[in-house]
Amino acid sequence: MASVPDLPTRLLFVQFAAVAKALANEHRLMLLQLLAQGERSVETVAEMSGLSVANASQHLQHLRRAGIVTARREGKRVLYRLADDVVVTLLNSLRQVAERNVAEVQRLLDGYFRERDSLEPIGSEELLERMRRGTVTLIDVRPQEEFMAGHIAGAINVPLENLKRRKGKIAPRHEIVAYCRGPYCLMAYEAVSELRRRGFKARRLKDGYPEWKSAGLPVEIS
Amino acid sequence: MASVPDLPTRLLFVQFAAVAKALANEHRLMLLQLLAQGERSVETVAEMSGLSVANASQHLQHLRRAGIVTARREGKRVLYRLADDVVVTLLNSLRQVAERNVAEVQRLLDGYFRERDSLEPIGSEELLERMRRGTVTLIDVRPQEEFMAGHIAGAINVPLENLKRRKGKIAPRHEIVAYCRGPYCLMAYEAVSELRRRGFKARRLKDGYPEWKSAGLPVEIS
């Protein structure tokens, strides 16, 4: 009764495993989060992730061979991007499984990310509704270059660095909502803490730009 | 401007990578497909996958440490099962990425699985509607033990082995729909081919039991 799998089925599993192998490295996952913001050059993601250019290049090629990202040449530089939106779904379910089932992740969330709950995240439906009524100011705390590559429609860019150095003159009449790269990017957490310290009403958007974009909600470029 | 990720964020990526590492092996993916049918003992999945018991045990423990499966002891045996339904989603998006992006998978699908399209898969909505009207006979071609552990409500069990040996006396008035373990399990394909060779009207269900179950559609046990 031993229904040992036949050859073609085994080959398929080998291919699926190849995709999983490409995801099975913390640096590549970090590169994917960066690419989830939009197209980026090798040098850019190398600098943002703290990897050497050669190392980042090899990781990106690994991801490309697995069909997770694609690359195109533009002049001197090579620009990488996620292959399609299914990749965002894949990364999200990976995150969900880790979050729900791995004790270590729970510990990290409960510890370092303790403020998570106290910062009352707002959902996308509620944000859309309040944007329509104009009762909220939406800020994107990512660096300017990421903002310019694409952001939530109606958001204004206040990079976290500027916010902390009080460079932007923020005096909104309404409550502030901050967002960044996604649920595990800490920038929006920090922004909300900082704003509250200064006496503003501030909340965090539950998800980040990649989730918003992949949900088909309105975005802008530039 | 090098926004190198901070420590807690890096630790989270390490944890996500650990989950991905657990998926990054063809044998473990095969074990997961088997466990997607329901709870199974180490010995059972070892036999079904063609792995040695010790090897299967170690792979299963790897999956357990990653929070992808859980185990419980029942007498002499240890029964493993998927940790939750998010795992099914994760495996499906992994499959989708591989399917959409990897040339090798395309080749396998177009070659060995050539009959795929000619076998006109039926969707779950249409199947439900026709089951309600009674205009279809639904057969589950998985082995009896898998059928007994859970199957689509209203299905009858005709294991592929029996079907091929003409052991079951099939004389349905209606069209036959066959299903098995999922989109990459070949048993339903073979069953439909065989039935058509004998002159029956037969189609394949688009997805398999795990997808049906995880979609919350009606199932039965025993």
Place this chain on the structure above:
DNA sequence: TGATCAGTCAATTGATATATTGAATCATGT
């Protein structure tokens, strides 16, 4: 044409993963 910049390739080293083997548990029946 040559200099420069962005990225890739190849070779090396150290670190991880995998399958096998045989011994060690742990619960059960005699």
Place this chain on the structure above:
DNA sequence: ACATGATTCAATATATCAATTGACTGATCA
């Protein structure tokens, strides 16, 4: 208590992966 069956553990050899280094290629611009 002892024997048995099911699973896990420990040790090993082989294979694969990751980061570094320096050389190489391709596109741009003086």
